[in-house]
Every structure is written in C-alpha cells, then in structure tokens.
Amino acid sequence: MRIAIAGLLHETNTFADGLTDYAAFEHKGAFPGLLKDQEILQTLRGVAMCTGGYIAVAEKSGMELAPLIWTFAQPSGTVRHAAYTRLSTELLDKLRRALPVDGVLLDLHGAMVTDQCEDVEGDLLQQVRSLVGPRVPVIANLDLHANITARMAHAATTLIGYDTYPHVDYTERGAEAANLMAAILKGAVNPVVAYRQVDLLIGPPRQCTLQGPMADAFRLVHELERQAGIISITLAGGFPFADIRDAGVAVVVTAHADAALAQRTADKLADYLWSRRHDFRVPLTPVREAIDYALRTKRGPVVLADGSDNPGGGAPCDGTVMLAELVQANVPSAVVAIIVDPEAVAQAHRAGAGHQATLVIGGKTDTRHGSPLTLTGDVRWVGEKDFVNKGPMMTGMRVRMGRAAVFVVNHVEIILTENSFQPFDCEALRCLGIEPRERLLIGLKSAVHFRADYQPIAAKIFDLDTPGIHFPNLFKCPYRRLRRPIYPLDEIPANHGPIRS
Numbered sequence: 201m202r203i204a205i206a207g208l209l210h211e212t213n214t215f216a217d218g219l220t221d222y223a224a225f226e227h228k229g230a231f232p233g234l235l236k237d238q239e240i241l242q243t244l245r246g247v248a249m250c251t252g253g254y255i256a257v258a259e260k261s262g263m264e265l266a267p268l269i270w271t272f273a274q275p276s277g278t279v280r281h282a283a284y285t286r287l288s289t290e291l292l293d294k295l296r297r298a299l300p301v302d303g304v305l306l307d308l309h310g311a312m313v314t315d316q317c318e319d320v321e322g323d324l325l326q327q328v329r330s331l332v333g334p335r336v337p338v339i340a341n342l343d344l345h346a347n348i349t350a351r352m353a354h355a356a357t358t359l360i361g362y363d364t365y366p367h368v369d370y371t372e373r374g375a376e377a378a379n380l381m382a383a384i385l386k387g388a389v390n391p392v393v394a395y396r397q398v399d400l401l402i403g404p405p406r407q408c409t410l411q412g413p414m415a416d417a418f419r420l421v422h423e424l425e426r427q428a429g430i431i432s433i434t435l436a437g438g439f440p441f442a443d444i445r446d447a448g449v450a451v452v453v454t455a456h457a458d459a460a461l462a463q464r465t466a467d468k469l470a471d472y473l474w475s476r477r478h479d480f481r482v483p484l485t486p487v488r489e490a491i492d493y494a495l496r497t498k499r500g501p502v503v504l505a506d507g508s509d510n511p512g513g514g515a516p517c518d519g520t521v522m523l524a525e526l527v528q529a530n531v532p533s534a535v536v537a538i539i540v541d542p543e544a545v546a547q548a549h550r551a552g553a554g555h556q557a558t559l560v561i562g563g564k565t566d567t568r569h570g571s572p573l574t575l576t577g578d579v580r581w582v583g584e585k586d587f588v589n590k591g592p593m594m595t596g597m598r599v600r601m602g603r604a605a606v607f608v609v610n611h612v613e614i615i616l617t618e619n620s621f622q623p624f625d626c627e628a629l630r631c632l633g634i635e636p637r638e639r640l641l642i643g644l645k646s647a648v649h650f651r652a653d654y655q656p657i658a659a660k661i662f663d664l665d666t667p668g669i670h671f672p673n674l675f676k677c678p679y680r681r682l683r684r685p686i687y688p689l690d691e692i693p694a695n696h697g698p699i700r701s
Contacts (some may be wrong), residue, residue: 305378
C-alpha cells in the first residue's frame with residue numbers, strides 16, 4: 201500500500217499582533233523549517249512527532265510512504281492567507297503528482313487561522329478529499345488544542361487527536377493513524393464518525409491531562425474506547441485564543457460500521473464534559489505570593505509557570521512581569537527561561553562573558569506583557585546554542601536557540617535568546633550549565649508542556665496571574681467572532697445542554 205504523508209502545523213493566536221508570513225514556515229529556527237520529499241523521512245525518523253509515528257509503522261510493516269511537505273511554524277498571530285495558499289498549493293501539487301495513492305495521512309494542528317479563513321484545516325482536508333476522491337481514506341492527526349469543526353470531521357475519513365497535555369504521545373497517535381489506515385485498506389475496519397461540539401472554553405492549565413477534570417475526562421475516553429465496535433475517540437480541549445466561531449471543546453468518535461454507536465458514545469462524552477464545566481475554571485496565583493512560598497519553605501525547585509507569555513501559544517516570550525518580581529525580591533537562587541530578545545542578546549555579546557553590562561530586556565513586542573527592564577548585572581555566558589530534547593515531549597527534536605546569553609542580576613539567571621521556543625525541556629537549562637534541581641525558583645514561559653519534564657523534580661508548581669495574550673483567565677480575551685453563549689463567558693441555563701452539531 202502506498203500512502204501520501206504531509207504536515208502543516210500552526211497554532212494561531214488571533215490576539216497576537218501582526219500577520220504570520222510564509223517565511224515563518226520556512227524559517228529554520230527552533231524547529232526544522234519547511235521539509236520536502238525525502239527530507240521529511242530523513243529529518244523526522246525517530247523524532248517524537250506524529251510523522252515520526254507514520255515512518256516507524258511504515259518501516260516495520262513495509263508500507264510505502266510518499267512524502268509531500270512538512271512544516272511546523274512557531275505559534276504566532278493570524279496567518280497571511282497568501283502564505284497558506286502557497287503552502288497548500290505545493291502540498292496539493294505534490295499529492296497530484298504522487299497519484300495514485302491508497303491513502304493520505306496528514307499531520308495537522310487544528311487551530312490554524314488566516315486573515316481570510318477561520319477553518320484552515322477544514323479547507324485543506326476538503327481540498328485533499330476533492331483531489332483523491334471519496335473512496336481513498338484520509339486520516340488526520342490533530343493537537344489536543346484543535347478547534348475541530350464539522351467541516352473537518354466530514355472531509356476526513358477520521359480524525360485522531362492527542363490524548364495527552366503535555367503532548368507526550370505524538371508518536372503513538374501517529375502510529376495509531378498509520379495502523380488504522382492499514383486496517384481500513386485491508387478491509388478489517390469500516391469507519392463511521394460522529395462529531396459533537398460542546399459550548400465550553402477551557403483555559404490551558406485546566407486542559408492538562410496529568411490531573412484534575414481533564415485527567416478524569418480522558419479516563420472516561422479510554423473506558424469508552426474499550427467498548428466493542430469503538431475504534432477511536434478524540435477529545436479536543438480547543439484553543440481558546442483563536443477568536444473564531446468554532447473555538448472550544450469538541451468530540452469525534454469513530455466506530456466500526458455503526459453510526460448509532462458512534463453518536464451515542466459522542467453524546468455520553470459531551471454530556472460528561474458539560475456536567476463538569478464548573479471544574480474547568482483556572483485558579484491563578486500572584487507572582488509575589490508564589491515567590492514568598494519558595495522563600496518561606498526554602499524547598500525547590502518551585503516552578504513559576506508564566507503561561508500568559510507562552511510562546512507555544514503565540515505569545516512573544518519577552519514579558520517582564522515575572523522577571524521584575526524575581527529581581528526585586530532578591531531571591532537567593534532563580535532562573536528565568538526564556539526571554540526572547542535579539543537586541544539584549546546583541547548587547548550581551550558586545551559586553552562579552554565575564555563582564556558587567558547594563559541591558560534593556562524584554563517588553564519590546566507589545567505593551568501587553570510588561571515594560572522593558574533596564575538591568576545591570578553580569579554576563580556569564582554568550583554564544584550560539586542548539587540542544588536536543590531529552591525529556592518525554594518531542595524527544596529527539598533539535599531546538600535551535602540561535603545566539604543566546606546568560607545574564608545574572610541579583611542571583612537571577614536570565615536566559616536570553618534570539619529564537620523563540622517553549623522551554624519545556626530541562627535541556628534548555630542544562631545545555632547552558634544550569635541544573636534545574638539546584639535552583640530554588642524556576643520561571644518558565646510555558647503553560648503546561650513543562651510539566652512533562654519538570655513535574656517529577658518540582659517541589660511545587662504555580663500557574664501565575666500575569667498579563668498577556670495567552671492569559672488563562674478567558675474573561676479578558678476580546679472575543680468578537682466566537683459563537684455565543686458559551687461557558688464560562690456566559691451564564692447558560694441548566695437546560696441549555698452541551699451540544700451543537
């Protein structure tokens with residue numbers, strides 16, 4: 201069997217300033233950039249991504265892969281439609297030249313938005329379907345933060361989302377999609393899909409599957425998947441920072457030749473999520489309160505999650521609110537990872553390692569994440585740095601910091617970088633000679649992904665109450681296009697019910 205594979209991933213924060221251009225998908229920054237043809241197999245073989253799962257299954261089973269394009273752009277603002285058109289045109293042209301194929305596997309995100317299209321994945325899936333015809337299976341993997349639409353569910357043969365946040369099951373979900381493709385082509389499975397949308401928004405910390413209501417929800421997902429006739433269940437928490445009609449929670453259930461079973465199961469899961477809606481509210485802690493806890497207990501590391509400035513959700517990663525509090529508190533041992541600030545990096549490089557310098561740090565992208573800080577301290581290290589993720593998430597992926605610096609102010613180590621990336625892996629510190637286990641406080645520009653590598657070593661974790669465009673308090677998001685009413689933004693009558701089809 202010959203299977204076309206491709207990847208087009210972007211998580212679009214429509215509240216971010218500016219438009220995301222084609223160059224962002226080409227850019228070989230923290231991620232590999234735009235890969236084409238055999239380069240996809242060479243680069244992603246053994247890497248913990250869904251496409252890595254496709255490759256692993258294919259090499260084990262003898263499945264022939266026809267790689268098209270693959271790109272993962274750093275989460276950012278609304279995508280320029282011309283950029284998406286250029287990428288999708290290249291993908292579809294390569295698919296057209298690869299025909300005939302027995303199936304198509306797509307590694308997508310599910311929350312990409314352009315200035316002309318709210319539902320990019322739905323558009324792409326529909327175009328792929330039109331090209332290959334109604335009988336060729338088209339299976340897409342989606343992020344747990346996908347905003348799944350009816351168009352997406354109807355265009356694909358099925359959709360398989362991640363089961364984990366932090367996302368530590370990329371490879372498994374890609375392998376699941378590839379194995380399901382093989383089963384369909386062998387005639388062992390006849391998939392039918394039920395799609396349900398829930399009028400519920402969930403802030404990122406409460407989408408974490410390690411604890412709380414989302415952990416309970418996925419226990420139910422796995423229980424329901426054990427039913428005879430159920431092939432797979434996708435529960436998407438949604439990406440609430442995309443101001444589109446269909447943002448929020450959705451459920452996709454795939455059953456074997458039994459549409460009624462798929463629908464009953466989707467309804468049961470949607471009802472459960474709606475019944476737990478009050479439990480998904482996000483508790484946040486003021487920065488100073490979290491610092492005082494660490495100073496009082498003297499047990500570390502205490503992790504401060506500055507999720508509002510999370511570059512993994514489109515924020516600029518140059519916010520200064522957390523950093524200002526740490527410097528002012530004069531804590532005995534702290535590190536902040538990372539502040540993306542090419543200008544400050546250049547200043548540090550000009551000063552040189554081992555010298556004192558006065559740098560203007562952060563607050564340069566917009567006015568929503570804190571003001572620039574003028575700080576005097578010691579430049580401990582300057583250079584250019586890459587590292588390879590060794591933790592449970594995106595294991596094996598090479599991350600390019602670009603030029604970077606370690607700048608120390610009042611016992612606070614500030615990691616400054618040129619390239620933007622979410623510092624969820626401990627290697628982001630260790631590659632610079634900073635051992636996280638030895639620090640009292642660790643400030644991370646991350647919402648949840650850091651928990652995969654940091655939770656086992658953390659004495660305490662706080663979700664911070666800081667400003668930004670990835671702010672877990674969704675009441676502060678200036679929605680204009682989102683469907684209403686929706687919980688928790690609106691008071692909804694008890695008889696409203698959870699579902700929109």
